[in-house]
Amino acid sequence: MCGIIGYIGSRQAGPILLEGLKKLEYRGYDSSGIAVIDDGVISVIKSVGMIKALDEKSKGGSVVSGTVGIGHTRWATHGAPSDENSHPHLSSDKRFAIVHNGIIENFESLRTELKSLGYKFTGETDSEVIAKLIQHHYCGDIISTLRTVITRLEGSYAVGIISADKPDALYAIRKDNPLVVGLGDGENFIASDYTAALEHTKNFVLLGDKEIAEITATETKFYDVDGKQIKKKPYTVEWNIEEAQKGGYAHFMLKEIFEQPRALTRTVRPRIAGDEIKLDGIEFDGDYLSSLERIDIIGCGSAYHAGIVGKSFIEKHCRIPVNNILASEYIYSDPITGPKTLTVIISQSGETADTLSALKIAASRGSRTLAVVNVVQSAIARAADDVLYTHAGPEIAVATTKGYTTQIAALYLIGLKIALKKGSITVKRYKELLSGLVTLPQTVEDMLSEAEVKKVRKYAEKFHNQKCVFFIGRGTDYAASLEGALKLKEISYIHAEAYAAGELKHGTISLIEDHTLTLALVTQEKLYHKMESNIKAVKSRGGTVIALASRANSKIKSCTDMLLTIPDCDDDISPVLTAVQLQLFAYYIALKRGCEIDTPRNLAKSVTVE
Ligand code: G6P
Numbered sequence: 001m002c003g004i005i006g007y008i009g010s011r012q013a014g015p016i017l018l019e020g021l022k023k024l025e026y027r028g029y030d031s032s033g034i035a036v037i038d039d040g041v042i043s044v045i046k047s048v049g050m051i052k053a054l055d056e057k058s059k060g061g062s063v064v065s066g067t068v069g070i071g072h073t074r075w076a077t078h079g080a081p082s083d084e085n086s087h088p089h090l091s092s093d094k095r096f097a098i099v100h101n102g103i104i105e106n107f108e109s110l111r112t113e114l115k116s117l118g119y120k121f122t123g124e125t126d127s128e129v130i131a132k133l134i135q136h137h138y139c140g141d142i143i144s145t146l147r148t149v150i151t152r153l154e155g156s157y158a159v160g161i162i163s164a165d166k167p168d169a170l171y172a173i174r175k176d177n178p179l180v181v182g183l184g185d186g187e188n189f190i191a192s193d194y195t196a197a198l199e200h201t202k203n204f205v206l207l208g209d210k211e212i213a214e215i216t217a218t219e220t221k222f223y224d225v226d227g228k229q230i231k232k233k234p235y236t237v238e239w240n241i242e243e244a245q246k247g248g249y250a251h252f253m254l255k256e257i258f259e260q261p262r263a264l265t266r267t268v269r270p271r272i273a274g275d276e277i278k279l280d281g282i283e284f285d286g287d288y289l290s291s292l293e294r295i296d297i298i299g300c301g302s303a304y305h306a307g308i309v310g311k312s313f314i315e316k317h318c319r320i321p322v323n324n325i326l327a328s329e330y331i332y333s334d335p336i337t338g339p340k341t342l343t344v345i346i347s348q349s350g351e352t353a354d355t356l357s358a359l360k361i362a363a364s365r366g367s368r369t370l371a372v373v374n375v376v377q378s379a380i381a382r383a384a385d386d387v388l389y390t391h392a393g394p395e396i397a398v399a400t401t402k403g404y405t406t407q408i409a410a411l412y413l414i415g416l417k418i419a420l421k422k423g424s425i426t427v428k429r430y431k432e433l434l435s436g437l438v439t440l441p442q443t444v445e446d447m448l449s450e451a452e453v454k455k456v457r458k459y460a461e462k463f464h465n466q467k468c469v470f471f472i473g474r475g476t477d478y479a480a481s482l483e484g485a486l487k488l489k490e491i492s493y494i495h496a497e498a499y500a501a502g503e504l505k506h507g508t509i510s511l512i513e514d515h516t517l518t519l520a521l522v523t524q525e526k527l528y529h530k531m532e533s534n535i536k537a538v539k540s541r542g543g544t545v546i547a548l549a550s551r552a553n554s555k556i557k558s559c560t561d562m563l564l565t566i567p568d569c570d571d572d573i574s575p576v577l578t579a580v581q582l583q584l585f586a587y588y589i590a591l592k593r594g595c596e597i598d599t600p601r602n603l604a605k606s607v608t609v610e
Pocket of ligand 1 (some may be wrong): 399
């Protein structure tokens with residue numbers, strides 16, 4: 001979705017803004033633009049399409065000179081991608097330029113009002129009203145003008161503002177949409193996302209709802225909506241810029257697949273002290289657990305799939321019923337929840353609008369909320385009662401990989417902690433699983449050896465022309481199949497469906513014909529024979545089957561066309577290993593098909609609209 005970067009300092013703003021925009025590309029966009037204060041005049045350059053086009057048009061940002069500016073990547077919602085609709089937007093007198101993320105819900109009435117007052121609109125976006133509104137309410141003092149503007153805007157917004165009247169300052173306001181101020185040395189930044197400014201600083205301040213930031217090269221001031229100056233505490237983001245760069249890999253997705261051992265180590269290791277799991281201060285006391293009747297796990301996309309894996313694990317070991325619910329369904333379902341339900345909210349970005357709304361509804365009905373989030377200080381992390389960070393590092397590819405597997409690892413930690421406290425697991429089994437979790441990163445590392453990856457690639461390339469691929473499995477293998485199918489759809493545009501293997505015969509099997517490809521997941525020993533019959537049923541109808549099995553189950557090869565294996569590990573934590581193989585499978589198919597792997601069509605990394 002849209003991205004914002006702003007700069008103020010002593011260097012030329014244009015090239016810095018362009019570099020920042022490139023870091024925001026992964027969020028998904030279809031046009032971009034920058035505005036720089038150039039000798040008391042605001043110069044704007046915009047371009048439809050990739051940043052490369054803006055880069056060429058602005059000669060790497062050098063055609064505008066000036067040390068204060070804002071930039072934007074736009075993901076079209078109101079109005080098609082066009083120069084008119086792209087940001088930055090100017091006020092009619094060209095004294096203000098703004099960039100906006102979010103949606104102004106009352107933009108139509110504001111537009112009608114401003115039009116009747118003589119303001120001319122050039123595009124169709126909701127965002128343009130903000131520039132005109134600032135001009136309309138401008139009283140010579142920008143802070144009081146912005147206070148008034150905040151009272152007039154409904155909806156969600158993160159806005160960066162520059163003014164020709166105040167050429168030595170950069171301003172920002174926000175509500176329900178992320179915006180951080182990056183603190184540099186003799187220069188400062190605004191950004192919708194840490195990665196845009198990470199090259200320059202690791203120190204940030206989060207702008208709060210309905211707050212105003214006034215930023216110069218050497219100073220940052222914050223005000224509440226009443227104009228009262230407020231003190232804000234900076235924090236450090238422990239990500240490094242290398243993690244936000246491709247580092248020799250062809251795609252961020254491939255790099256992030258290979259980063260999984262390190263990411264999983266960061267999720268798990270710091271939380272284990274001897275045989276104890278320490279969840280950053282999150283505790284479940286005995287009284288709470290004895291009153292706990294249910295756990296709702298809520299998320300969207302892959303985060304929802306991570307929750308499905310978590311359900312099997314938690315139900316099995318904690319003996320507490322778990323519901324998996326899509327956030328977008330939860331919020332309109334009048335959910336039955338309250339103090340006896342623990343709501344676990346999963347979100348890599350921590351900004352997904354549906355997921356955030358679900359959290360707020362659960363909390364308003366008295367449920368304790370626990371967020372499993374990657375991005376520090378994100379909206380979901382701040383809104384939840386408890387937060388367990390996955391510490392996966394920045395994830396740039398739209399299709400999540402390390403974000404997803406670390407969410408599963410975090411759910412395992414939560415499940416194990418509850419199970420031990422509740423006494424629903426034996427100490428022996430608890431220790432076995434804990435040690436499986438500790439060695440999991442190394443097991444993933446082994447799986448990512450050249451020989452193993454080559455094998456997946458060979459099969460993937462062989463099937464790159466498939467029209468449709470089925471993924472089947474039972475239990476946790478079914479849960480893992482859902483994510484495998486989603487990965488393939490997202491990046492290769494091949495139609496893929498995941499089915500509970502036992503359901504095939506109830507309908508889907510009618511779709512199996514000669515050479516239809518099915519990936520059959522066979523990692524659970526106890527389900528081996530059931531899977532064997534399901535595979536035979538597919539084969540006998542002419543289908544082609546690749547089995548993805550644990551090494552212990554590799555005898556399944558005799559009834560399949562091809563075999564991929566995962567190292568032997570505890571059945572209960574195998575979905576992490578399966579996920580890695582399926583990520584590679586999707587990646588190499590998409591690569592062979594020549595797809596835009598890191599930025600698949602129509603998808604956005606962080607979906608901040610419902
Ligand atoms: C988008 C992304 C998915 C992601 C989902 C949830 O749809 O394209 O890859 O799984 O959002 O994102 P979150 O940040 O909440 O985990």
